[in-house]
Amino acid sequence: xxxxxxxxxxxxxxxxxxxxxxxxxxxxxxxxxxxxxxxxxxxxxxxxxxxxxxxxxxxxxxxxxxxxxxxxxxxxxxxxxxxxxxxxxxxxxxxxxxxxxxxxxxxxxxxxxxxxxxxxxxxxxxxxxxxxxxxxxxxxxxxxxxx
Numbered sequence: 001x002x003x004x005x006x007x008x009x010x011x012x013x014x015x016x017x018x019x020x021x022x023x024x025x026x027x028x029x030x031x032x033x034x035x036x037x038x039x040x041x042x043x044x045x046x047x048x049x050x051x052x053x054x055x056x057x058x059x060x061x062x063x064x065x066x067x068x069x070x071x072x073x074x075x076x077x078x079x080x081x082x083x084x085x086x087x088x089x090x091x092x093x094x095x096x097x098x099x100x101x102x103x104x105x106x107x108x109x110x111x112x113x114x115x116x117x118x119x120x121x122x123x124x125x126x127x128x129x130x131x132x133x134x135x136x137x138x139x140x141x142x143x144x145x146x147x
Contacts, residue, residue, distance in 0.1 A: 004127040016104035020079040079104040094125040
């Protein structure tokens with residue numbers, strides 16, 4: 001068992017507060033924005049605050065069926081959220097969980113979303129950065145594909 005950590009930054013033209021609201025707080029809008037990728041999102045425990053668990057059911061044609069995330073920290077004033085993927089076929093048989101730290105912020109040259117992912121491994125499995133990048137690229141292609 002061990003943890004592998006990766007960090008990425010995504011630049012955007014949208015303000016941090018607006019991105020945070022759209023992607024973190026306005027959960028019911030996401031399936032409407034991305035119906036080709038996300039079928040539904042529902043809270044199976046809690047009301048959306050810290051400790052809540054949300055289930056995301058993915059649309060047909062995507063590599064996975066569902067994901068369950070637990071919200072670990074939520075700070076709207078600072079546009080920050082921490083959550084953990086605790087269940088779903090994306091974990092496979094080699095990952096225990098994946099924890100994410102997400103922060104939207106303005107920088108000197110623009111706006112950025114910083115995402116740090118912590119992959120809690122089972123056994124001696126080694127998470128490779130190129131495998132994570134390839135998987136994320138495939139998901140982004142699925143998002144961009146016409147429905």
